[in-house]
Amino acid sequence: MKALRAVWLLATLAVLAEGFRVALFVVPPDAQQGDVFRIFFYHFPSWIGMGLFFAINLACSLIYLAVRNKNQGLALKSDALAVASAEIGVVYCLIGLVTGSLWGRAVWGIWWTWDARLTSTLVLWLIYVAYLLLRRFAAGPQMRTLAAVMAIFGYLDVPLVYMSTRWWRTQHPAPVFGGGQGSGVAHVMMPAVWWNLAGWVMWGIFVASLRYVSEYRAQKAEQDEALRMLDVQQQELSGARG
Amino acid sequence: MDMGHTHLVAAYAVTIGIHVVYFAYVAVKYRAAKK
Numbered sequence: 484m485k486a487l488r489a490v491w492l493l494a495t496l497a498v499l500a501e502g503f504r505v506a507l508f509v510v511p512p513d514a515q516q517g518d519v520f521r522i523f524f525y526h527f528p529s530w531i532g533m534g535l536f537f538a539i540n541l542a543c544s545l546i547y548l549a550v551r552n553k554n555q556g557l558a559l560k561s562d563a564l565a566v567a568s569a570e571i572g573v574v575y576c577l578i579g580l581v582t583g584s585l586w587g588r589a590v591w592g593i594w595w596t597w598d599a600r601l602t603s604t605l606v607l608w609l610i611y612v613a614y615l616l617l618r619r620f621a622a623g624p625q626m627r628t629l630a631a632v633m634a635i636f637g638y639l640d641v642p643l644v645y646m647s648t649r650w651w652r653t654q655h656p657a658p659v660f661g662g663g664q665g666s667g668v669a670h671v672m673m674p675a676v677w678w679n680l681a682g683w684v685m686w687g688i689f690v691a692s693l694r695y696v697s698e699y700r701a702q703k704a705e706q707d708e709a710l711r712m713l714d715v716q717q718q719e720l721s722g723a724r725g
Numbered sequence: 726m727d728m729g730h731t732h733l734v735a736a737y738a739v740t741i742g743i744h745v746v747y748f749a750y751v752a753v754k755y756r757a758a759k760k
Contacts, residue, residue: 525736578743582736582739589729697754
């Protein structure tokens, strides 16, 4: 596993380095926006990463709720993966918001506007920050159940964010991909999109896998300690009766 | 350096910076869980 992780990290760093090179030095500047358009090559993978990891968080939360009383081992694993994916999803969402704001300042002349896309995305980020805070400051199996339910309701905002530029007239540009006729980036820009998309998703998987391992071990240790304490209490009780 | 370039450099630096900071947090957690 260690060797696989090392190979994965090396491949990820190589893809990210190539993505950086292609985005900054290979593809031409945008005809209208010039070089500032290159922010898109880091902005877009952040949203894909966010969508991917929040979807994993949703799937893990559903699995946790389904098996928590039947299969403790699987419940623990899915809960640990839910935490890991929520954290990296929050990181990607934050990067998407910040890079979008920087692009907006250069192109629109403003850092922020309360349009449907930006506002729904900020709300999404706050929902998952609240999810992580709940996990951080509450304890016990009830917390995990509550967090899983919160994750399901939180994910409802993801399709809203995605559809916001289609349903409402927004300051945010029309969808670049999947936006119908006239959407999409110039063919010559695509290598920068693909390299960076692959690199940042690979990076997310790498970091989430490390975070999963540490969360699972911590939860397992906590569970083992609770079981040990229960065992001690039972022994004390039976000793007192005897 | 014009406004566009400043924002471009800032966007790339912020992206990499946030990932590095989060990775450091994950690495600390990982090492602590190994003990």
